[in-house]
Amino acid sequence: MAGKRDTTTRAVAAGLLAWALPGAGHLWLGHRGLAAVFFVAISVPYWLGMAFAGVLDGANPRTNPWLFLAEAGIGGYTLPAYVASQSLEQRVLRELGWRAAPPQTMRDEYRRYLEARAPYMSFYPESDVAQIYLATAGLLNLLAILDAITRAQTGGLPTYYRELASATAQSTETG
Amino acid sequence: MFGSTVMLATWFVQPLRLPSETRLWMLLPLVACVALVYRATRARQVRELPWATVRTFLTIVFGMAAIAAGFYLAHLAARRFL
Numbered sequence: 001m002a003g004k005r006d007t008t009t010r011a012v013a014a015g016l017l018a019w020a021l022p023g024a025g026h027l028w029l030g031h032r033g034l035a036a037v038f039f040v041a042i043s044v045p046y047w048l049g050m051a052f053a054g055v056l057d058g059a060n061p062r063t064n065p066w067l068f069l070a071e072a073g074i075g076g077y078t079l080p081a082y083v084a085s086q087s088l089e090q091r092v093l094r095e096l097g098w099r100a101a102p103p104q105t106m107r108d109e110y111r112r113y114l115e116a117r118a119p120y121m122s123f124y125p126e127s128d129v130a131q132i133y134l135a136t137a138g139l140l141n142l143l144a145i146l147d148a149i150t151r152a153q154t155g156g157l158p159t160y161y162r163e164l165a166s167a168t169a170q171s172t173e174t175g
Numbered sequence: 176m177f178g179s180t181v182m183l184a185t186w187f188v189q190p191l192r193l194p195s196e197t198r199l200w201m202l203l204p205l206v207a208c209v210a211l212v213y214r215a216t217r218a219r220q221v222r223e224l225p226w227a228t229v230r231t232f233l234t235i236v237f238g239m240a241a242i243a244a245g246f247y248l249a250h251l252a253a254r255r256f257l
Contacts (some may be wrong), residue, residue: 033221041207041208041212051186051191052193054189125198128195132205145215159217
């Protein structure tokens with residue numbers, strides 16, 4: 001019973017660490033090489049995508065909620081990026097002397113708002129590349145989180161070997 | 176130190192520009208990352224990764240090229256016969 005609780009605690013901790021920082025869950029489990037691989041292969045597309053998107057719209061749930069949801073797969077990167085995005089949004093509004101963004105129905109004010117935002121916004125083709133990179137990085141980290149949880153439960157084996165072992169055991173039982 | 180921090184912050188505040196002819200080539204680093212993460216989730220140790228990653232990378236790139244070629248041929252056929 002205590003062993004099962006330990007395994008669950010390890011799995012939850014590995015999952016949370018992997019969510020906070022790509023590779024951190026694997027590092028905590030002692031897989032240093034895999035941790036480095038996950039860190040590089042997920043961080044590079046994330047920050048490259050953020051550099052092409054710009055932080056203003058790159059981590060903004062108001063302008064692109066689905067992208068933000070995908071990025072939320074890497075909490076430790078997306079939360080600071082969200083704070084930076086909101087801070088930049090407030091700076092733009094302060095420069096205009098406003099407290100909140102105007103509605104689209106106020107056409108002149110809304111045009112001024114977009115013009116003030118424009119230097120920090122990404123446009124085609126960079127915006128396309130940025131969205132694909134950011135969303136892919138966030139979703140890849142979900143795979144890394146699930147892998148960290150699985151390895152915490154199996155003592156280091158990835159899902160593939162766990163499935164292979166259970167299939168072999170089943171065929172031995174039936175055979 | 177302060178200068179490099181400011182430069183790093185500027186990268187993310189003002190979006191980087193991408194020459195339009197390089198847009199398609201941005202596929203390759205992303206596919207490499209996808210292949211690496213996918214193979215890492217199936218590996219027991221890091222030394223299993225290099226060849227498996229290269230195989231997955233080539234499979235994805237050639238697979239996507241084949242799909243693109245298929246769509247292009249369908250487009251040509253549609254223009255000619257429809």
